[in-house]
Amino acid sequence: MKLDYKKTFILGLGFFSASIVWPIYNNYVPIMLEEYIESAALIGAIMTIDNLFAVIFQPLFGSLSDKTNTRFGRRMPYLLIGVPLAAIFCFLIPSAASLASLMTFVIMMNFSMSIYRAPTVALMPDVTPSPLRSKANGIINFMGGLAAVIAYGVGGFLYKSNHAYPFYMASVVMVVALILLYSFIKEPKAVQLEEEEKVHQKDVSKNRSLIFMLFAIFFWFTGFNAVETFFSLYGQYILNIDAGDASILLTSFSLAFLAFAIPAGFIASKLGRKKTILLGIIGALVVFIPLIFIRNQLMICILLVIGGIFWACININSYPMVVEMAPKGGMGTYTGYYYFFSSCAAIVSPILFGWIKDMVGSYEPLFLYACVAFVLAFICMLCVHHGDISKEEMEEEKIKTIAENM
Numbered sequence: 541m542k543l544d545y546k547k548t549f550i551l552g553l554g555f556f557s558a559s560i561v562w563p564i565y566n567n568y569v570p571i572m573l574e575e576y577i578e579s580a581a582l583i584g585a586i587m588t589i590d591n592l593f594a595v596i597f598q599p600l601f602g603s604l605s606d607k608t609n610t611r612f613g614r615r616m617p618y619l620l621i622g623v624p625l626a627a628i629f630c631f632l633i634p635s636a637a638s639l640a641s642l643m644t645f646v647i648m649m650n651f652s653m654s655i656y657r658a659p660t661v662a663l664m665p666d667v668t669p670s671p672l673r674s675k676a677n678g679i680i681n682f683m684g685g686l687a688a689v690i691a692y693g694v695g696g697f698l699y700k701s702n703h704a705y706p707f708y709m710a711s712v713v714m715v716v717a718l719i720l721l722y723s724f725i726k727e728p729k730a731v732q733l734e735e736e737e738k739v740h741q742k743d744v745s746k747n748r749s750l751i752f753m754l755f756a757i758f759f760w761f762t763g764f765n766a767v768e769t770f771f772s773l774y775g776q777y778i779l780n781i782d783a784g785d786a787s788i789l790l791t792s793f794s795l796a797f798l799a800f801a802i803p804a805g806f807i808a809s810k811l812g813r814k815k816t817i818l819l820g821i822i823g824a825l826v827v828f829i830p831l832i833f834i835r836n837q838l839m840i841c842i843l844l845v846i847g848g849i850f851w852a853c854i855n856i857n858s859y860p861m862v863v864e865m866a867p868k869g870g871m872g873t874y875t876g877y878y879y880f881f882s883s884c885a886a887i888v889s890p891i892l893f894g895w896i897k898d899m900v901g902s903y904e905p906l907f908l909y910a911c912v913a914f915v916l917a918f919i920c921m922l923c924v925h926h927g928d929i930s931k932e933e934m935e936e937e938k939i940k941t942i943a944e945n946m
Contacts, residue, residue: 543672550724551667551676552683554619554660557710557717558653559687561630562590564695564706569633569646576639589647593654594883599876602658606872613727615659615666615872622656623718631711634704658879662872663721665863666728671929673860674813678805681856685798687713749926750865750874754881756920757858760821761885763828763913764851766893767906774903779835792841796848797855804852813857813864814921814928820853821918828914831907861927889913 566587573583601618608614629649636642668676691706698705768790775786808816827847834840859878866874893909 543668543675545679547667547725548664548676548679549683550720551664552680553717553720554656554663555680556683556687557623557714558657558660559684560691560713561626561653561710563688563691564710565590565630565649567692567695568699568703568706572633572636572642573639576642586643586646588887589650590653591883591886593650594657594879595887597651597654598658598879598883599873601655602662602872602874602876602879604872605659605662606869615663615727616722616725618656618659619718619721622652622654622659623714625652625655627711627714630707630714634707658875659872661859661879662863662875663725663727665860665866665871667725670864671809673863674808674816674857674929675802675805677860678802678852678856681852682798682801685794685801688794689798746865746926749924750862750877752920752923753858753861753865753927754877756817756917756924757862757878758881758885759913759917759920760824760854761882762889762892763824763910763917765886765889766913767910769890770893770897770903770906774906777903778906779837779840781837785837789837789841789844793844793848793851796845797852798848800849800852801856804856807853808857808860809929812928813861814924816853816857817861818918818921820850820855820857821914821921823847823850823853824914825911825918826850828907828911832911861924864927 570583570587573586577583577586605615605618608617610617612620626649629645629652633642633645633649636645664676664680665673691710695706695709698709771790772783772786775781775789776783779786781789804816804820811819824847827843827850831840831843834843859875862878863871863874893906896905896909897903
């Protein structure tokens with residue numbers, strides 16, 4: 541059993557196209573909103589629309605895609621509708637001449653993205669055998685990280701020439717990605733639920749594992765999102781550095797995640813997904829606990845690089861564990877569950893830590909807060925007993941590796 545790297549990279553184009561949009565959207569839409577709105581709180585609320593839509597619509601469209609059966613496939617119809625619409629509204633955002641038109645384009649782009657994001661991600665487990673999904677997810681997340689780097693780097697350069705160019709670039713990338721996905725990815729035929737599969741869905745042990753897995757996802761994204769959201773302010777008020785230097789420090793975490801995304805999938809094929817995630821959580825705690833006390837920039841940078849590596853071990857293997865628990869024909873629904881809990885964390889955590897900061901009057905508890913969240917995630921993961929790679933599949937992987945090295 542061998543991963544089809546060409547197919548996986550083409551699959552990754554769907555994630556790539558979505559990932560190139562969000563840095564551009566998050567960087568430049570607030571600047572546009574500021575022309576019409578003075579309240580930073582109101583701008584911040586508008587910028588959470590993507591997470592709100594992820595909570596509401598992605599589970600819906602993920603589940604609908606499981607029940608869809610057309611000559612274009614189950615997932616592809618949602619891409620064929622959502623991607624062109626998202627590209628059109630992304631293209632129109634910089635041309636908005638009023639707050640009403642800007643809000644219309646922003647809302648419609650977010651809704652259009654919600655149509656196809658869960659079905660796109662669900663394509664990976666649809667066409668990838670179970671023991672290879674961590675490897676495939678590593679490649680797909682690598683492409684997502686690469687898209688973000690391009691969005692920040694090339695997008696920033698284009699923005700200096702013309703404020704509309706980054707949005708045009710994202711729109712073109714989305715359309716090209718759709719054409720390639722439609723041309724090269726052939727979906728398996730729609731899966732018909734059999735009677736034993738309906739019984740399988742009622743497996744109490746598996747349902748309990750799913751619940752603990754989803755709460756583990758919620759807790760580690762709770763810790764991660766707080767650090768991601770408030771680190772620039774933490775740098776300014778606790779480390780006494782400017783926002784630019786704080787951003788560079790946090791970029792070291794993201795680059796380490798990007799570099800280790802693919803190896804994290806390979807590690808899981810040897811150790812198993814659960815052990816790899818638990819190792820990642822322990823590693824993140826080993827990094828975050830010293831960050832509660834350390835104020836030296838070089839040491840912080842080194843620890844954040846190590847933290848990015850362990851974050852890859854967690855993040856790359858969590859989604860494959862969730863869809864491993866899905867019954868036949870349920871990949872889209874379980875993909876929606878994954879996005880519901882991770883998006884809830886993105887909404888709740890900044891508000892919760894912001895309240896804590898207001899209570900104590902300082903950003904100093906940031907990494908303590910992250911540690912508590914990761915401890916809760918660790919406890920939840922200990923209660924997960926399904927979704928891993930089987931011992932037989934790991935043995936097969938080891939035999940294949942030995943044979944390739946002979």
